[in-house]
Amino acid sequence: MARAAAGTQPGTGRMTGMRLRMWRPRGRACLSCRQLWNLPPRPAVDQPREGSVAGEFNWAPGDWRRDIYEALRAADVRQVAYVPDAGHASLIRACHADDAIRAIVLTTEEEGIGVLAGAHLGGQRGVLLMQSSGVGNCVNTFSLIRNCGFPMVAIVTMRGEWGEFNPWQVPMGQGTEQAMKDGGFVVQRLERADEVGPAAGAALSMAFDGGTPVALLLSQRLIGAKKF
Amino acid sequence: MSEMTTAHGIARRPLVARLLENRPEGLLVVTGLGSPTYDVAAAGDDARNFYLWGAMGSAVTVGLGLALAQPDSRVLVVTGDGELLMALGALATVGVQKPRNLAVCVLDNERYGETGGQASHTGSGVDIPAVALACGFREVRCIRAADGLGAACALLREAEGPVLASFKIDGAEQPRVMPPRDGHHLRTRFRQALLGNEAGLTG
Numbered sequence: 001m002a003r004a005a006a007g008t009q010p011g012t013g014r015m016t017g018m019r020l021r022m023w024r025p026r027g028r029a030c031l032s033c034r035q036l037w038n039l040p041p042r043p044a045v046d047q048p049r050e051g052s053v054a055g056e057f058n059w060a061p062g063d064w065r066r067d068i069y070e071a072l073r074a075a076d077v078r079q080v081a082y083v084p085d086a087g088h089a090s091l092i093r094a095c096h097a098d099d100a101i102r103a104i105v106l107t108t109e110e111e112g113i114g115v116l117a118g119a120h121l122g123g124q125r126g127v128l129l130m131q132s133s134g135v136g137n138c139v140n141t142f143s144l145i146r147n148c149g150f151p152m153v154a155i156v157t158m159r160g161e162w163g164e165f166n167p168w169q170v171p172m173g174q175g176t177e178q179a180m181k182d183g184g185f186v187v188q189r190l191e192r193a194d195e196v197g198p199a200a201g202a203a204l205s206m207a208f209d210g211g212t213p214v215a216l217l218l219s220q221r222l223i224g225a226k227k228f
Numbered sequence: 229m230s231e232m233t234t235a236h237g238i239a240r241r242p243l244v245a246r247l248l249e250n251r252p253e254g255l256l257v258v259t260g261l262g263s264p265t266y267d268v269a270a271a272g273d274d275a276r277n278f279y280l281w282g283a284m285g286s287a288v289t290v291g292l293g294l295a296l297a298q299p300d301s302r303v304l305v306v307t308g309d310g311e312l313l314m315a316l317g318a319l320a321t322v323g324v325q326k327p328r329n330l331a332v333c334v335l336d337n338e339r340y341g342e343t344g345g346q347a348s349h350t351g352s353g354v355d356i357p358a359v360a361l362a363c364g365f366r367e368v369r370c371i372r373a374a375d376g377l378g379a380a381c382a383l384l385r386e387a388e389g390p391v392l393a394s395f396k397i398d399g400a401e402q403p404r405v406m407p408p409r410d411g412h413h414l415r416t417r418f419r420q421a422l423l424g425n426e427a428g429l430t431g
Contacts, residue, residue: 079296102296105324107317114286118293121278123423141283148411
C-alpha cells in the first residue's frame, strides 16, 4: 500500500502533544521523531465517512499495526471490538481516532463475539482484538460461529510463549491455538512484521468474502516479550 | 389490563405480545436463550427476530452490535434475568457506546426456569435496572404490576436509548413455542429481511 509522507512538522497531528508510549520491537532502532503520514484514498463505501481524522494519526515509523489498520480500512471494517492490550495499543488508538470506525471497548472478550455477530446481522463488518489470555473466555460464545456461520476475524496478541516472564500467562497461551481451532476458526500464526499486513488482508477476505472465521495469532516473538 | 397480570406477577406472554404488537418495519428483535425465545416466538415468528439458543450472556452484546450497525432501526433485546446476569459487564459496554436505538427488556422471574427453577440473584435483591442506570443507560424501569406497564412498553419501543425495563413476571412455565433453531437459517433470513435478498452468506 502506498504511503506518502506528507511532512514531519510536529504539532499538526491530532495526537501530537500526547505522549505516545509506543511499543517498539526489540533490536529495532528507537526513532526519535514521528512522521505524519497520509493514508491512501479510502475505498468507495455505501455510507459517507465525513469527519474521519484517521489520516492525522501519528504512527511510529515501522509500526506494523498500521498495516493491520490499513487492511481494516480497505476491507470497510466498521466495528472494532477489543479488550485493551499493549500489543494492540497503537491500533486501538488509531481506531478511536477514526470516525468511520466504532471502537468498542469490552469488559471481557466474549462480549466481542456477540458484538461482531450483531454487526454482521446489521450488515457491518467487525473484528475482535484481544490477547491470548482472553481466548478461553470466549469458548461458549464460539457456538455462535459454528452454529450460525458468522464471518469473524480475531486478531490475537500472544502471551505465554517466547520469553514469557509470567508463568500465569502460559497455560492459556499454550492452549490458544487449539481453542481457536475448536471454536471454528482457521488459525494463522504470524512471526514476522512484513507478513502482518498481507495476512490481515487475506484474513478479512477469507472471512467476509468467503465466510470462514479466521484468527491471526501475533506471536510473542513478533510483538516482544513483556518486560517487568 | 387485568389479563396482563396474574396473582404471581406480570403475565409474560401477553406482555411480550404487547411489546411486539403493530410491529413497525424497523423493529429488530434479539432474544436470550430459554423462555424469552419461546415468548417472542409465541408472539409470532418473524425473520427480523434473531433467537439465541445458546451462547448464554450474548443477547445484549448481539443487540449492541446490531444497533450500532443499524442506527435507523430499533433494536429490542428480550431476555431473562439469568441470561443477563451472566454478562452484567455487557451493560457497561453498552453504557460506553450509548446506542440511541437499543432497548433491553428483562423478563425477571427471579429464577433459572430452564434448569429447575433455582433462585437467581435478582430474588436476593440484585437490582438489574439500577446496575444499568449506573452503567450509563438513559432510562430504566422496574415494573411489578399492571400499573406502569404500558409506559414501560412505550419506553422500550420509542424512547431514546439505551433503555432497560425489567418486568417482574409470573414464573410459571408456559407451553414451549419453538422457533427455528438452525443458526445458519436464522442468520441468513434475518439479513435478507433487513438488507435484501442479495445479502447472503458473507458480507
